Amino acid sequence: MRKFYVCKGYENSQVNLPTRSTKFSAGYDISSIQDVTIPPHEMRIVPTGLKAQMNEDEALFIYPRSSLGRKKSLMLSNNIAVIDADYFENIDNDGHIMINLYNFSNKEQKIEKGERFAQGIFMKYLKTDDDIESKNSRQGGFGSTNK
DSSP: OOEEEEOTTOTTSOOOOOBOSSTTOOSEEEEOSSOEEEOTTOEEEEEOOEEEEOOTTEEEEEEEOTHHHHHHOEEETTSSEEEEGGGTTOTTTTTOOEEEEEEOSSSOEEEOTTOEEEEEEEEEOOOOTTOOOOOOOOOOSTTOTTO
16 A cells, blocks of 8 residues: 555545646655745755555655756755655654755755645665565654664
């Protein structure tokens, strides 16, 4: 099962559930749920109010929309974000997908509430034949693995 949901606490925030813009679009367009101003050469987290459920052998990869760099001089701070299946409904933040953007320009940039700025693509992944499955379970959000 693959599906986007609104995170707990954001039910009244006018969250836009992601959609594909055209028949052959691979990515689901993701919008901001608030205005976010990003000063020059700084990073800011843009909240989406979304969480994503997927099969255990899948991940949601977050990429910038193609116009983000060209029109706004913004990029994902980690280039590509990977949302693992066990991030969904984690105890730290309910699996809230928050996207960290970096402003590489010399002027302030703004992402407006409702603006589509990123895209998510669901993909299956493979494991090595000699994979040793971790016994750890996710306890939180950003940077929580192995803590």
